[in-house]
Amino acid sequence: xxxxxxxxxxxxxxxxxxxxxxxxxxxxxxxxxxxxxxxxxxxxxxxxxxxxxxxxxxxxxxxxxxxxxxxxxxxxxxxxxxxxxxxxxxxxxxxxxxxxxxxxxxxxxxxxxxxxxxxxxxxxxxxxxxx
Numbered sequence: 001x002x003x004x005x006x007x008x009x010x011x012x013x014x015x016x017x018x019x020x021x022x023x024x025x026x027x028x029x030x031x032x033x034x035x036x037x038x039x040x041x042x043x044x045x046x047x048x049x050x051x052x053x054x055x056x057x058x059x060x061x062x063x064x065x066x067x068x069x070x071x072x073x074x075x076x077x078x079x080x081x082x083x084x085x086x087x088x089x090x091x092x093x094x095x096x097x098x099x100x101x102x103x104x105x106x107x108x109x110x111x112x113x114x115x116x117x118x119x120x121x122x123x124x125x126x127x128x129x130x131x
Contacts, residue, residue, distance in 0.1 A: 003042030011050040017121045019101035027097040030090035031060055031117060038064030038115065054123050061116040067109040075107060 043063035109115035
């Protein structure tokens with residue numbers, strides 16, 4: 001419906017992250033849904049997984065409308081949203097779930113060029129798989 005191409009890039013390794021599978025899935029759905037909605041006239045959503053610096057990384061990038069520095073600073077706060085219809089709760093839930101899972105998120109965005117979320121999890125000696 002949005003004319004968005006979704007591209008998946010895997011590193012080929014079996015990435016493992018400790019946490020609640022259902023909540024993690026919901027966090028990723030919230031983020032991808034927001035990304036798709038930020039691409040009004042078609043574009044690309046890229047989801048990339050890789051091993052990096054002793055941990056696992058998931059990069060979610062879109063070619064959407066992007067955000068200003070001020071918008072980025074408010075991202076994840078209650079009732080802040082950048083689209084016509086929204087509550088800001090999806091992004092807030094995304095950040096909350098990742099904090100619970102001890103994940104880090106780096107967000108980069110440029111108006112008119114899109115947004116990238118880099119989600120990283122440090123390796124642990126004993127971990128359970130999120131499936």
